[in-house]
Each structure stands twice: as C-alpha cells, then as structure tokens.
Amino acid sequence: MSLRILLMLALVALAACGGDKSQPPPPPPPENAAPSASILSPTDGATLLGAGPHELTGSATDPEDGPLSGTALRWSSSLDGPLGTGSPLSVRLSGGEHRLSLDVTDSGGKQARAQLSVTVIVEDQPPVATIESPTAGATFEEGTPIPLKGKAVDPETGALSGAALTWSSDSGGIIGTGTQLSFTGAARGVHRLLLSAVDPGGQAGYASVTVTVVPPGTNQKPVVTLTQPTEGSRFFTTQAITLEGSATDAEDGTLADSALAWTSSKDGTLGTGRQVTGVVLSAGVHALTLTATDSLGATASASVLVTVTVQGQTAPSVTITRPVNGFTLFAGTPLTLEGTATDAEDGTLSGAALRWSSSLAGALGTGSPLTVPGLSAGSHEIFFTARDSSGTEGAARIRVEVLPTNDPPTVQITSPANGSHFTVGAVVALRGTGQDPEDGVLTGNSLTWQSSLGGQLGHGPSLDVSSLEAGTHQLTLTAADSGGRMASASIQLIIDPAQVKLPPVARLTGPAQAEARRVATFDGATSSDPDGTVNRYRFDFGDATTPMDGTAPQASHTYAAPGTYTVTLEVTDNDGLTATATRTVTVTPYVRVPEVVAEGPEFFGSACQLEMRGAVAHLAFRGVTHPSLWYGTRTGTTWAMEQVDGMGFNTGGMVLESLAMTVAADGTPHLVYLMSGKGLWYATRSGNTWIRERVDSAATPVEPSTWVSIALDPSNGNRPTVVYGWYGSVTDVGTVWRTAVAYRTGAAAWSSARVSFPTTATSHQQPLGDAVFSPSGTLYIPYGGNFLGAWKSTGSAEALTLPEFLGSARVSTAWTSTGPMLLFASGLHRVTLRTPFSASTVSTSLVEAFSLSELAVAADAGGNPRLAFTHGGELEVVRRGTNDYWSRTDDLSQVDSAEIDATVDAQDETRVCFFRAGKLLLY
Structure with a gap:
C-alpha cells in the first residue's frame, strides 16, 4: 500500500475518534532581518592629508x-553633512575631525549604520586671483593710463585686498598694490601684467594678462562681440543654427x-556677416x-565651444572644476586638472573616457584628477573632452597662463620670535631676509611687512614699528622677485593693551613710483586710533613744498622734478596725540608723450600752426578730406575745436594748403589762408563769431602757389x-615773383603793396616762409633763394645776402634779442643786426646731414633755438646742449608728410604740432 493511502486512512481514523474539527492557523510570515554595514576604507582613526579627493569604500x-x-x-560627515551615495565614492573633506557614517537601507526599510573617525589636515590653499581689467590682448596708446582692477579670494579667509595684492609688469617691475590702481608711464611694447595675491598663511596665487602699448594714433584692433550661440550650447546635426555677432x-x-x-574648427568656413543663418554642423565639438x-x-576674434550630436544621441555634460579660467602658474610647476562628466545613458564617466589636451602641448593625459608635471611658457587653451560608450563627445575649455620659469624667493623672519608679547606703543623691531635664485639678496620694496x-x-x-594696535597679529613678511613671484613667512605677535590713552596708528599708502609733473595720490584713510578717532591728517611730500594739513585723509601732489622723496603722514587723534608713517616714492623724469587732439571721419593734414598763450595751446590746421580750415585750443586736458572756413551754402570754399596763424597776448587768434579761386583771406574771432575778410586786392592779387605768413606789428597797435x-x-624787368605785404587798416579794410627789395631787383623775389616782426616794427622776410628782407611801412625796403641757399622747404623764423633766426633746409641762420642792415652778420649751424623738409624753429626765454623736424x-626735437652741441630727443612719433610748427610753453618745454595717419597730434 502506498504511503499516500496510509496517510489518508490515518486522518479518517482521527476524525472518527471525535477530535477537534477546526483548521490550524497558518504559520506567521518570517520577520524582515536588518542589513549589516561596514566601512572598508579609510580605517578608523586614520589621518587624511589634504582636502582630497578621498575615496570612501564600504x-x-x-x-x-x-x-x-x-x-x-548613503555617506555623511559630522562636519560636512551628506556626502553622496554608492561605493566607492570620491569626496572632498574640510579640515578637522570627522565622524564618517555609512547608512544602509534594505528593500523592506530596515537600516544599519557603520561609523568611524578620521582627522583631515588641509594644507593652506593658495588664493585664486582674477584680473578684471585690462582684458587679455588689449591695446593702449602711449601716455594713456592703464586701469588695473583685480580681486583675489582665499579658500580659508575669503576676499583679499590692499597690500595682499601686488601688480607688476615684466618690463616695468613692481607697479603697486591693491584691488584697483592705474599704471602710468608704460613704455611702448608688450607688457605681461601680473597680479600676485598672498594669503595670511603666505600662500601665493597669480593671474596675468598681456597688453600692448603703441604710439599715439596707431590703428586699434576691432572689439568683437559674439552673441549667438553661447559657450557650451548643444545642437543636432539636423538643426539649422543662426550665428550672430558684431x-x-x-x-x-x-x-x-x-x-x-565665421569659421568652425571642425567644418572650416561658415560665412560672413553679423548674422549667418541656416548653418548645419557635423557631429562633434x-x-x-x-x-x-x-x-x-x-584683426581680432572671439569664439565659443559648442557640441553637435546625431538626433537621438546625448553628448556627455562636461565641467572643469579645477583650475579656474585664467589660472596662472610658472613653467615647471605641476598643474592639477580636475573635472566631471556625466552621460544620460552611461552615468558618471571616468578613466580613459576623459581626455585632457592643450592648444600648445597637445595631449596631456586621461582621467580626473590629472596632474601635469609642467607646461611650457605661453597661453594654453586647456580642453577637457569626455566620450561616452556610443562615441559621442562633449567638451569644456579654460585658459591657463604659464609664465617663464622663475624660481620663488625664500624668506625668513629673524626677529621677533613667534608668539612674542609687546605692549601697545612699544617699538617692535622687525627683521627678516629675502633671497631669490635669480635676483640674489632682496631689499627695499621687494620685501613687504x-x-x-x-x-x-x-x-x-x-623695520621698526610702534603703531601696532592691541590684539593678536599674524605678522607676514612677503618677498617679491623681479618677475612678480611671491613667497612669505609668518609669525604670531601679541600686542597687549596699555592702561593709558593710546596714540593713533598712522598708515600711509600710495605709489612707490611716480612721474614728475604728473599727479600722485596718497591715502591715509586706513589710519586708526585704538581708543578714539583720527581728526586731522598732515601730508609732507618731502620736496620743500607746503604740507597739506586738514581733515581729508587723501592728498594729491605733483612733483616738479625727478628724485627720491620721503612722504610723511602725521595723524592727530581726538586726544591730541599724534603718529606718523612714511613712504618712499621714486619720481622719474617727466616724459612728454604726443597726444591725439583731433581725429575722426575728417582726415587732417597739409599744415598746422601752434602758439602757446599761458597754459592754453592754440592750433590752426587743415582738413584734407573736405578742404577746410580748423582752429582749436587745448587747456589742460580740455580740447575744443571748430571749423573756421570751408565749403558751405553761400559761404566759403576749398581751403588750400598754405595757412598761417598768430595769437595776440589776450588769446585772440589771427589766421590767414588761401581759398581756391577766391584769393587770400584773413579770419579772427570776436566773441563766439568768426570774422572773415579778403586780404589781397585787384592790384596785388595773391599767387595761389605761394606761402603765406601773418604777424602783429608792435609799432602800429599790433x-x-x-x-x-x-x-x-x-x-623793365619782365614777369617775375615779388613779395606783397598787406596790413589791416580797419574792419574789412586792407592796404596792400608789392615790395621790391634792392638786391636782385631784376630777378624773382618770392617769399620763402614765415615773416617775423622786431619789437620796433621792422618785418623780416626770407625771400628769393638766399636773401633776408627788412620792411617797414614808414621806410625803404632793405636786403641782406645770406651765406646759404634757403632751399625748397618752407623757412621757419623766430625772433631773438639780437635779431631773427631762420631754420631752412640745410640748417640754422642766426642774424646779428647791424646798421646798415646789409652789414648784419650771419652765423650758420648745421643740424642734420640730410636736407630738412618738415621743420620749425622757436626761441626760448633766453633766445636759444628750439628746433623740431622729421x-x-x-x-625729432632739438635744443642747444652742452658745449653748444645739439641735444636731441628723437623718435617721438611717426609723422605724416606735412608742415609742422613749434613753440615753447611756460614750463620751458618745446611743443610741436604734427600729423599722423590723418590725426592731429600735439607733443
């Protein structure tokens, strides 16, 4: 019998015996057991160096x-909170003791936790410096101040300012400190500007840009703005893209x-114009x-990085997390690159899927983080490219500036000892050393406390200081080498409070370098009083000028001469106590830089005239594009100009190339100029109105190819x-040239006559340039090849034979106490007057070995010549120098082929007007 049948019979028997007839309850479901968790790394009690990334496994x-x-x-930290999920997990941890927790949850909601403790020691991280102005590649005209603006943020202490930020130029050395200042006197050429930031722990960070200083009037590069698409945009290969920019x-x-x-790094030329529509790009970055x-x-350009994928594919999302854009380091310094990439299908990408490359160095390696041993000097565009399992790529980029190799200096504070105590007001003797591999022993402004x-x-x-306020000071000595690289050493110093009224603390900031005759500003605003307020500020500029004393904490000063000066600030507090601070400023010689005073759509050229009356420069010049006469004044930095004559409705006409100007002592301008087909004209200003009058007459008409000149007759009311x-x-002579003289007898009334000089009366007597009056009213006129004429309205004309032929260039004249000076093509004639005029003597000085073409002469207060020519x-500007040899200031600016003019200002400086690239410049 089978086992199944025996079981059935047993059940029937039990039922027949009258047992319990109810069904037994089902067994209870098994209880959900809790999971177990363990942390595999790091180990309990471990010390982790640096912020990471550190790998957590469990x-x-x-x-x-x-x-x-x-x-x-799920991972978390007692200091940093939630850290992330999964294992392994890469995290960055702040400094300090962390209680790390791994919390696990099963599908039924039961939880378990594993914990351990670690200590994270984070080294002081360098600050991140950023230059906001100027932009990389910017161009500035010589003489234009370069605005410097930057910032630096330290991971531990936040924003840095003041002396923690140092600006320098690779060709000009240390410029100054602070978040914002002005770089003046920059020489022509390329400057790499370096912003060095040092945190309280002595760590240094850098940022740099390269700018170019060009001569005034140099053609500037365009400024490009790319508005569409934006950096990081994503498109499909089937998508028509619109490009926009200006x-x-x-x-x-x-x-x-x-x-x-427009161009693409992958597809080449895309089109031209401010807007290009319908652009379809191939797949890729x-x-x-x-x-x-x-x-x-x-030329100038701007670019953006975009990603293009096939429809249905998604490119990885890529971010560079370290370093920041514009990061600057020195050649030979290891660079750590770090970034993240996530993909919609593959999740977080890592390892060989992440590729780093440089525009200068090529492939750098794979994975993140990646440490590059050292990049060559230059501006590197760093690309971070991620490729997912389907081969689709995404990318991000930053700019990294690598400076030429420059080893950092070493610095040490030798006194006082770390942790020393002093009482407020006590003299603290600060002693330290700085040594640089390239520069040797560092001194002066290279060491900053x-x-x-x-x-x-x-x-x-x-340095001995007695102005430290009560409290715990972190005292730092920072060394800066000639390349801008920084290093620091620090100690702690405790200043204990005194039980008496405390003097104020004087603090003085300002430029370490300035230029004579240019404004320098000094600031005592950071001065303070430990137990009150600062009420007065007294600035002594160290050059024997009257100190500036008042309630203003800032003072501006202009040094008259180069040299080294000590600026002293004395501050007075509300208790009448005083304190001083000093600053050494090196003043370099004043260098005049030609400046553009007139430019625009009108092309200026042909001729200019210049005269100084006090602080006002008067200029007359010609517009070439639409032949016209212009007049302008320059007062300080204010320039005003207006058109005097030219083509217009029922007025004026085409102004020819010859023009002249003289300015009365009261600043009234008097101009003379030629008009095409309309003769010779005179213009002067009465109030805001220009008066224009015809000068030549039917009896003595002007010859259009002549030079014209104008002067004021001192013997006839000017x-x-x-x-x-x-x-x-x-x-009895024939058809010849003669000199004509016309003078104004009243409003719109002129008397004119031909002059026949006694010498060479049978040949040409063409005027060859500027005429000049003597104080007694005799007019001296160069003419006819090698003659100087003397004319007075009340006497006969006289003539003097000159030893040299005057040439074809316009002769420039100036009056001295002994007689006229004439600068001509071959050199300088200086005339000593005698009676009769024909007995006068002439001394000649060679100026150049070539024939002058654009030239001008002026006389200084001592009657010495000031020359200007090309x-x-x-x-080139020339003056009488040592032992009567010519002293030259050359290569001041490129000059168009046009007549120039010169004068001497109230500061005994030679001033010159000239043209460059169709712009009027004033030196």
Missing part, C-alpha cells in the same frame, strides 16, 4: 536582498558684414570663431600784417 549585505549597492548606501572699431566705427568672417578685420587690416590687524607696515629687511607772393609783369619719418 559594503552592505541583507539576509533577504543580498548585497546592497547604489543609493542604498564688431566695433575705434577708427571705423561699426564694421560692415564683409569685415566679419566645434570652436566657432568670429574674426573681424578693420579697414587697415587689424604686513599685519593681519594693521595692514601694510612698510618695506625692507629692517595790427595784423600779412606777407604773400605776387607773380606778374614788372616794368628724421626718417619720425619726429
């Missing part, structure tokens, strides 16, 4: 679910479509670049007198 199992992973594992140019204004070209070219060929409470204290290896050329038939297309 394991968790559940009786029902088996091994747990992913979001079932460019402006200092000379051309808004550039036309034809000047704008593209650098889209908009390049602008101005009318003189200068700073207090965490008192700011900048002073410079040099030895009446305007005009000299010009007449060409016609002379009885040499090889460059302006």
Whole structure:
C-alpha cells in the first residue's frame, strides 16, 4: 500500500475518534532581518592629508536582498553633512575631525549604520586671483593710463585686498598694490601684467594678462562681440543654427558684414556677416570663431565651444572644476586638472573616457584628477573632452597662463620670535631676509611687512614699528622677485593693551613710483586710533613744498622734478596725540608723450600752426578730406575745436594748403589762408563769431602757389600784417615773383603793396616762409633763394645776402634779442643786426646731414633755438646742449608728410604740432 493511502486512512481514523474539527492557523510570515554595514576604507582613526579627493569604500549585505549597492548606501560627515551615495565614492573633506557614517537601507526599510573617525589636515590653499581689467590682448596708446582692477579670494579667509595684492609688469617691475590702481608711464611694447595675491598663511596665487602699448594714433584692433550661440550650447546635426555677432572699431566705427568672417574648427568656413543663418554642423565639438578685420587690416576674434550630436544621441555634460579660467602658474610647476562628466545613458564617466589636451602641448593625459608635471611658457587653451560608450563627445575649455620659469624667493623672519608679547606703543623691531635664485639678496620694496590687524607696515629687511594696535597679529613678511613671484613667512605677535590713552596708528599708502609733473595720490584713510578717532591728517611730500594739513585723509601732489622723496603722514587723534608713517616714492623724469587732439571721419593734414598763450595751446590746421580750415585750443586736458572756413551754402570754399596763424597776448587768434579761386583771406574771432575778410586786392592779387605768413606789428597797435607772393609783369624787368605785404587798416579794410627789395631787383623775389616782426616794427622776410628782407611801412625796403641757399622747404623764423633766426633746409641762420642792415652778420649751424623738409624753429626765454623736424619719418626735437652741441630727443612719433610748427610753453618745454595717419597730434 502506498504511503499516500496510509496517510489518508490515518486522518479518517482521527476524525472518527471525535477530535477537534477546526483548521490550524497558518504559520506567521518570517520577520524582515536588518542589513549589516561596514566601512572598508579609510580605517578608523586614520589621518587624511589634504582636502582630497578621498575615496570612501564600504559594503552592505541583507539576509533577504543580498548585497546592497547604489543609493542604498548613503555617506555623511559630522562636519560636512551628506556626502553622496554608492561605493566607492570620491569626496572632498574640510579640515578637522570627522565622524564618517555609512547608512544602509534594505528593500523592506530596515537600516544599519557603520561609523568611524578620521582627522583631515588641509594644507593652506593658495588664493585664486582674477584680473578684471585690462582684458587679455588689449591695446593702449602711449601716455594713456592703464586701469588695473583685480580681486583675489582665499579658500580659508575669503576676499583679499590692499597690500595682499601686488601688480607688476615684466618690463616695468613692481607697479603697486591693491584691488584697483592705474599704471602710468608704460613704455611702448608688450607688457605681461601680473597680479600676485598672498594669503595670511603666505600662500601665493597669480593671474596675468598681456597688453600692448603703441604710439599715439596707431590703428586699434576691432572689439568683437559674439552673441549667438553661447559657450557650451548643444545642437543636432539636423538643426539649422543662426550665428550672430558684431564688431566695433575705434577708427571705423561699426564694421560692415564683409569685415566679419565665421569659421568652425571642425567644418572650416561658415560665412560672413553679423548674422549667418541656416548653418548645419557635423557631429562633434566645434570652436566657432568670429574674426573681424578693420579697414587697415587689424584683426581680432572671439569664439565659443559648442557640441553637435546625431538626433537621438546625448553628448556627455562636461565641467572643469579645477583650475579656474585664467589660472596662472610658472613653467615647471605641476598643474592639477580636475573635472566631471556625466552621460544620460552611461552615468558618471571616468578613466580613459576623459581626455585632457592643450592648444600648445597637445595631449596631456586621461582621467580626473590629472596632474601635469609642467607646461611650457605661453597661453594654453586647456580642453577637457569626455566620450561616452556610443562615441559621442562633449567638451569644456579654460585658459591657463604659464609664465617663464622663475624660481620663488625664500624668506625668513629673524626677529621677533613667534608668539612674542609687546605692549601697545612699544617699538617692535622687525627683521627678516629675502633671497631669490635669480635676483640674489632682496631689499627695499621687494620685501613687504604686513599685519593681519594693521595692514601694510612698510618695506625692507629692517623695520621698526610702534603703531601696532592691541590684539593678536599674524605678522607676514612677503618677498617679491623681479618677475612678480611671491613667497612669505609668518609669525604670531601679541600686542597687549596699555592702561593709558593710546596714540593713533598712522598708515600711509600710495605709489612707490611716480612721474614728475604728473599727479600722485596718497591715502591715509586706513589710519586708526585704538581708543578714539583720527581728526586731522598732515601730508609732507618731502620736496620743500607746503604740507597739506586738514581733515581729508587723501592728498594729491605733483612733483616738479625727478628724485627720491620721503612722504610723511602725521595723524592727530581726538586726544591730541599724534603718529606718523612714511613712504618712499621714486619720481622719474617727466616724459612728454604726443597726444591725439583731433581725429575722426575728417582726415587732417597739409599744415598746422601752434602758439602757446599761458597754459592754453592754440592750433590752426587743415582738413584734407573736405578742404577746410580748423582752429582749436587745448587747456589742460580740455580740447575744443571748430571749423573756421570751408565749403558751405553761400559761404566759403576749398581751403588750400598754405595757412598761417598768430595769437595776440589776450588769446585772440589771427589766421590767414588761401581759398581756391577766391584769393587770400584773413579770419579772427570776436566773441563766439568768426570774422572773415579778403586780404589781397585787384592790384596785388595773391599767387595761389605761394606761402603765406601773418604777424602783429608792435609799432602800429599790433595790427595784423600779412606777407604773400605776387607773380606778374614788372616794368623793365619782365614777369617775375615779388613779395606783397598787406596790413589791416580797419574792419574789412586792407592796404596792400608789392615790395621790391634792392638786391636782385631784376630777378624773382618770392617769399620763402614765415615773416617775423622786431619789437620796433621792422618785418623780416626770407625771400628769393638766399636773401633776408627788412620792411617797414614808414621806410625803404632793405636786403641782406645770406651765406646759404634757403632751399625748397618752407623757412621757419623766430625772433631773438639780437635779431631773427631762420631754420631752412640745410640748417640754422642766426642774424646779428647791424646798421646798415646789409652789414648784419650771419652765423650758420648745421643740424642734420640730410636736407630738412618738415621743420620749425622757436626761441626760448633766453633766445636759444628750439628746433623740431622729421628724421626718417619720425619726429625729432632739438635744443642747444652742452658745449653748444645739439641735444636731441628723437623718435617721438611717426609723422605724416606735412608742415609742422613749434613753440615753447611756460614750463620751458618745446611743443610741436604734427600729423599722423590723418590725426592731429600735439607733443
């Protein structure tokens, strides 16, 4: 019988015996067991160096679910809070003691926790410096101040300011300190500007840009703005893209479509214009670049990085987390690159899926983080490219500036000892050393003392201070080498309070370098009083000028001469106690830089005239594009100009190239100029109105190819007198040139006559340039090849034969106490007057070995000549020097081929007007 049948019979028997007839309850479900968790790394009690990344690994199992992973594992820190999920997990941790927790949860909600303790020691991280102005590649005209603006943020202490930020130029050395200042006197050429930031712990961070200083009037590069698409945009290969951008140019204004070209690093040329529509890009990462070219060929560009994928595919999302854009380091310094990449299908990408490359160095390596041993000097564009399992790529980029190799200095504080105590007001002797591998022993402004409470204290290896306020000071000595690299050493210093009224603390900031005759500003605003307020500030500038005393904490001063000066600030507090601070400023010689005073759509040239009356420069000049006469004044930095004559409705006409100007003592201008087909004209200003009058007459008409000149006759009430050329038939002589003189007898009334000088009466007597009056009213006129004429309205004309032929260039004249000076093509004639005039003597001085073409002469207060002329297309200014040899200031600016003029200002400086690239410049 089978076992099944026997069981059935047994059940029937039990039922027949009258047992319990109810069914037994079902067994209870088994209880959900809790998971178990353990932390595998780090180990309990471990010390972790640096903020990371550190790898956390753990394991968790559940009786029902088996091994747990992913979001079932949650990490947290007692200091940093939630850290993330999964195992392994890469994290960054702040400094201090952490209680790390691994919390695990099974599918039934049961939890378990594992914990351990670690200590994280984070080294002081360097600050992150950023230059906000100027921008990389910017161009500035010589003489224009370069605005410097930057910032620095320290991971531990926050924003840095004041002496913690140092600006330097690779060609100009240390410029100054602070978040914002002005770089003046920058020499022509390329400057790498370096912003060095040092945190309280002595760690240094850097930022740099390269700018170019060009001569005034140099064609500027365009400024390009790329508005669409934006950096990091994503598109499909089937998507039509619109490109938008624009460019402006200092000379051309808004550039036309034809000047704008679009390209792709992957697909090449895309089109031209401010807007290009319907652009379809191939799959991959593209650098889209908009390049602008101005009318003189200068170019500039802007670019964005975009990602293009096939429809249905998603490119990885890529971010560079370290370093920041614009990060600057020195060649030979290891660079750590760090970034993240996530993909919609693959999740977090790592390892070989992440590639780093440089625009200069090529492939750098894979994975994140990646440490590059050292990059070569230059501006590197760093690309971080991620590729998912389908081969689709995404990318991000930053700019990293690598400076030429420069080893950092070493610095040491030798006194006082760390932790020393002093009483408020006591003299603290600060002593330290700085040594640089390239520069040797560092001294002076290369060593800067700073207090965490008192700011900048002073410079040099030895400094005695008595102004430290009560409290705990972190005292730092920072060394800066000639390349801008920084290093620091720090100690703690405790200043204990005194039980008496405390004097104020004087703190003085300002430039370490200045230029004579330019404004320098000094600041005592950070001065303070430990037990009250600062009421007065007294600035002594160290140059024997009257100190500036008052309630203003800032003072501006202009040094008259170069030298080294000690600026002293004395502050007085509300208790009448005083304190002083000093600062050494090195004043370099004043260097006049030619400045553009007139530019725009009108092209200026042909001729200019210049005279100084006090602090006002008067200029007359010609517009070439639309032949016209212009007049302007320069007072300090204020320039005003207006058109005097030119083409217009029922007025004026085309102004020819010859013009002249003289200015009365009261500043009234008197101009004379030629008009095409309309003769010779005179203009003067009465109030805001220009008066214009015809000068030549039917009897003595002007010859259009002549030079004209104007002077004021001191013997006849300073009446305007005009000299010009007449060409016609002379009885018994023939058709020849003669000099004509016209003077103003009243409003719109002129008397004119031809002058026949006694010498060479049968040949040409054409005026050859500027005429000049003597104080007695005799007018001296160069004419006819090698003669100087003397004319007075009440006497006969006289003539003097000159030893040299005057040449074809316009002769420039100036009056001295002994007689006139004439600068001509071959040199300088100095005339000593005798009676009769023909007996006068002439001394000649050679100036150049070539024939002068654009030239001008002026006389200083001592009657010495000041010369200006062009040499090889460059302006050259010459004066009488040691042992009567010529002293030259050359290569001042490129000069157009046009007549120039010179004068001497109230500061005994030679001033010159000239043209460059169609712009009027004043030196």
